[in-house]
Amino acid sequence: MNDFLVKYLNNIIDVPFTLKSNNKETKIGNGKSEFTVALNGEISKKELLLSTSLALGEAYMDKKLELNRSLYEVLDLFIGNIDKFISDRKSLKKLIFTSLSRKNQKEEVSSHYDIGNDFYKLWLDDSMSYSCGYFQSENDTLYQAQINKVNHILDKLCIEKGMSLLDIGCGWGFLLKQAAKRGIKGYGITLSMEQYNKFKADIKNEGLENVIDVEIMDYRDLKKLNLSFDRVVSVGMIEHVGRGNYEEFIECANSVIKPGGLFLLHYISALKEYPGDPWIKKYIFPGGVIPSLREIIDIISEYGFYTIDVESLRRHYNKTLLKWRDNFNKQKDKVIDMKGEKFYRMWDLYLSSCAAIFNRGVTDIHQLLMSKGVNNSLPMNRIV
Numbered sequence: 001m002n003d004f005l006v007k008y009l010n011n012i013i014d015v016p017f018t019l020k021s022n023n024k025e026t027k028i029g030n031g032k033s034e035f036t037v038a039l040n041g042e043i044s045k046k047e048l049l050l051s052t053s054l055a056l057g058e059a060y061m062d063k064k065l066e067l068n069r070s071l072y073e074v075l076d077l078f079i080g081n082i083d084k085f086i087s088d089r090k091s092l093k094k095l096i097f098t099s100l101s102r103k104n105q106k107e108e109v110s111s112h113y114d115i116g117n118d119f120y121k122l123w124l125d126d127s128m129s130y131s132c133g134y135f136q137s138e139n140d141t142l143y144q145a146q147i148n149k150v151n152h153i154l155d156k157l158c159i160e161k162g163m164s165l166l167d168i169g170c171g172w173g174f175l176l177k178q179a180a181k182r183g184i185k186g187y188g189i190t191l192s193m194e195q196y197n198k199f200k201a202d203i204k205n206e207g208l209e210n211v212i213d214v215e216i217m218d219y220r221d222l223k224k225l226n227l228s229f230d231r232v233v234s235v236g237m238i239e240h241v242g243r244g245n246y247e248e249f250i251e252c253a254n255s256v257i258k259p260g261g262l263f264l265l266h267y268i269s270a271l272k273e274y275p276g277d278p279w280i281k282k283y284i285f286p287g288g289v290i291p292s293l294r295e296i297i298d299i300i301s302e303y304g305f306y307t308i309d310v311e312s313l314r315r316h317y318n319k320t321l322l323k324w325r326d327n328f329n330k331q332k333d334k335v336i337d338m339k340g341e342k343f344y345r346m347w348d349l350y351l352s353s354c355a356a357i358f359n360r361g362v363t364d365i366h367q368l369l370m371s372k373g374v375n376n377s378l379p380m381n382r383i384v
Contacts, residue, residue, distance in 0.1 A: 002021075004045055004048075005019075005043065005048070006019065006026060006028060008048055009028060009037075010028050010029065011084060012052065012078060012081055012084050012085065013028070013029070013077070013078040013081070014029070014078060014081060015029060015031075015034045015077045015078060016028065016029030016030055016031045016032060016033050016034060017029060017033050017034050017035050017036065017037060018033045018035070018036040018037070019036075019037050019039065020036055020037065020038045020039065021038075021039040034069075034074075034077055035067055035068060035069040035073075035074050035077075036067070036068040036069075037065060037066075037067060038065070038066040038067075038068070039064065039065065040063060040064050040065070040066060041059070041062065041063075041064035042064075043055055043056070043059050043064060048086070049086060049088065050086075050088050050091060050092070051085075051086065051087050051088065051092060051278040051279070052085035052086045052087070053085055053087070053277050053278055053279035053280070054278045054279050054282065057279035057283070057346075057349060058279075060345060060349055061283075061342050061345045061346050061349065062342070063345070070352075071348060071349065071352040072322070072325065072352040072355055072356060075352055075353050075356040076355075076356040076359055076360065079353065079356040079357055079360055079362060080360040080361070080362060082277075082357070082362055087277075087278055089275065092278050095278055095281055095282055096275050096276060096278060096281060097275065098242075098281075098286060098287040099287075100242045100244055100245050100287075102218050102220065104287070105191075105218075105240065105241075105242070105287060106191050106218070107286075108240065108285075108286040108287040108288075109191040109192060109240055110191065110192060110193065111286055112284065112285055112286075113171075113190075113191075113192035113194060113195055114192055114193055114194045115194075116194065116338075117172075117194050117195075117197075117198055118338070119335075119338060119339070122327075122328070122331040122334055122335065122338075123324055123327035123328040123330075123331055124324070124327075125141070125142040125143040125146060125327075126143055127143055127146045127147070127174040128171070128172035128174060128198070129146040129149070129150075129171070129172075129174050129175075130171055130172075130236070131149070131171070131235050131236040131266070132149065132236075132266075132313050132316050132317040132320050132365050133145025133146050133148065133149050133316060133319070133320040133323075134146075134148040134149035134152050134313065134316055135148070135316055135319055136148050142320070142323045142324075142327070145316070145319075145320065145323075146174065147178070149316075150174065150175050150178045150179075151178070152384060153175065153233060153235070153264055153266065153367070154175075154178070154179055154182060155383060155384045156262075156264055156309065156367070156369050156383050156384055157231045157233065157262050157264055157369075158262065158378060158379070158383065159179060159182050159184060159231060160182075160183075161182060161183030161184070162183060162184070162185075163184050163185075163230040163231055164184065164185045164186075164187070164228075164229045164230050164231070165179050165184045165185070165186050165187070165229060165230070165231045165232070165233065166186075166187050166188075166189075166222075166227075166229040166231070166232045166233070166256060167186065167187070167188040167189070167232075167233050167234070167235075168189055168219055168222070168232065168233070168234040168237055168253065169189070169190060169219075169234055169235065169236065169237025169240075170188030170189060170190050170195070170199065170214060171190065171192075171195055171199075171235070171236075172195050172198050172199055172202075173188055173195075173198075173199035173202060173203070173212070173214065175233065175235065176188050176212050176214075177202065177206065177208065177212070180208055180211050180212055184211070184231075185211050185212070186211065186212040186213070187212070187213050187214075187215075187227070187229070188212070188213070188214040188215070189214070189215050189216075189217040189219065189222075190214065190216065190217075191216065191217075191218065193216065196214060196215075196216050199214045200214055219237075219241070219249055219252050219253075220248060220252060222252040222253070222255060222256050223251075223252055223255045223256075225256060227256060228256055228257065228258045228261075229256055229257060229258065229261065230258055230261050230262075231257075231261060231262050231263075231264075232253055232256065232257050232261065232262075232263045232264075233263070233264045233265075233266070234253070234263075234264075234265050234266065234267075235266040235267075236266065236267060236268070237267070238265065238267045238291060238296075239267055239268050239285070239288050239289065239290055239291070240285070240287065240288060241289075242287060242289050243273065243275075243289050243291070246291060246295065246296065246299050247299055247302075250296075250299050250300055250302075250303050250305075251303060254303045254304070254305070254372065257372045258372070259372055259373050260371060260372060260373055260374075260375040260377070261371070261372050261375075262308075262369065262370070262371055262372075262375070262378075263305065263369075263370050263371075263372065264367060264368070264369050264370075265296070265367070265368045265370070266313075266365070266366070266367045266368075267291065267296075267365065267366065268290050268317075268363055268364070268365050269290060269291060269292060269293045269296075269363065269364045269365060269366045270290045270291070270292045270293075270363055270364070271292060271293075271364075272292055273291075273292050273295060274290065275289065276288060276289050276290065280350070283346055283350070284346075284350050290363060293310070293364070293366055296368065297310075297368070300368070300370055304372060304373055305370040305371065305372060306370060306371045306373065306374060306375075307368060307369075307370050308369045308370055308371055308378070308383075309367070309368075309369040309382065309383065310366060310367070310368055310369075311366065311367045312364055312365065312366055313365045313366070313367065314358050314361065314363075314364045314365055315358070315359075316365075317354075317358045317365045318355050318358040318359045321351055321354050321355035321358065322355050324351055325348070325351040325352060325355060328347065328348065328351060329348065332344060335347070369383075
């Protein structure tokens with residue numbers, strides 16, 4: 001057994017486990033082994049010293065690593081130690097710190113969201129919502145949790161009939177379609193052609209042409225719209241903006257909100273300002289960066305936004321991801337037929353690791369509700 005690998009894994013994984021290679025088993029840690037890792041190929045020292053997540057993630061994708069226990073359960077045991085993971089940021093500079101240009105960011109967004117609507121339909125619920133649900137009951141289905149989430153957001157925004165609502169990063173449009181039922185006029189923007197095409201078709205099929213519009217648009221073009229909105233929402237989009245562009249994002253949102261209007265920002269957050277994980281950036285979200293809660297709150301105050309409410313939905317996202325993963329694995333054969341086994345293992349690792357990092361508090365998710373300037377007409381008590 002490779003002594004370096006044993007010491008390396010022992011430093012990261014603080015629960016006892018068994019490492020199996022060439023029919024030889026090595027027990028690591030004290031106590032009953034929690035799981036067994038079977039090594040079916042070599043993981044070089046160079047790869048491990050470059051990036052823990054890249055080395056182990058790629059080994060799993062290539063079936064060099066096999067587990068005798070649920071991938072999520074194994075990751076949940078040690079992913080809280082992610083600060084011990086090695087990442088040579090100098091060598092990985094081009095991967096970790098990508099261009100913030102419009103052209104590059106559009107390509108990065110498309111690389112994830114334009115995989116194909118047929119793929120996402122396999123495992124998302126009927127709402128085609130690809131963000132954290134809100135579970136009001138232990139027995140809520142994924143679809144019900146997404147309805148709950150949208151209603152939770154609209155209630156916080158104090159939506160009233162006749163108001164206008166902008167959704168920055170509108171996805172497949174479920175939030176705006178639900179808001180239309182409350183009598184609003186909606187406008188959505190996205191950079192994903194797949195999302196745009198489906199949302200545009202839904203608007204026509206559901207007879208919503210007079211109340212909802214959607215455009216392919218970079219958020220930086222909002223200032224050119226010559227429009228203003230009573231309410232603005234952005235769900236799971238600022239993670240694609242990139243550190244260095246947060247100020248411009250908030251400035252652009254500010255430019256289209258009416259005085260006294262409300263802005264709800266729903267996003268994955270971090271305790272501190274990290275540049276991001278190399279494996280996630282290479283295979284799942286190129287250019288993705290998770291803002292910290294404090295840096296966003298610091299920025300919004302500079303643009304005259306008053307913070308009304310801050311809510312953590314961390315445990316809701318853990319549950320959402322586990323339901324997605326369950327759906328995804330039920331469609332394993334179809335995913336493999338569609339995309340190949342390596343792709344299947346890559347996405348299973350993505351969904352499992354994200355569920356674990358939310359469960360262990362490595363990342364959080366926050367909803368920030370703010371007003372543009374002082375708004376004394378809002379309810380004095382917490383809205384929801």
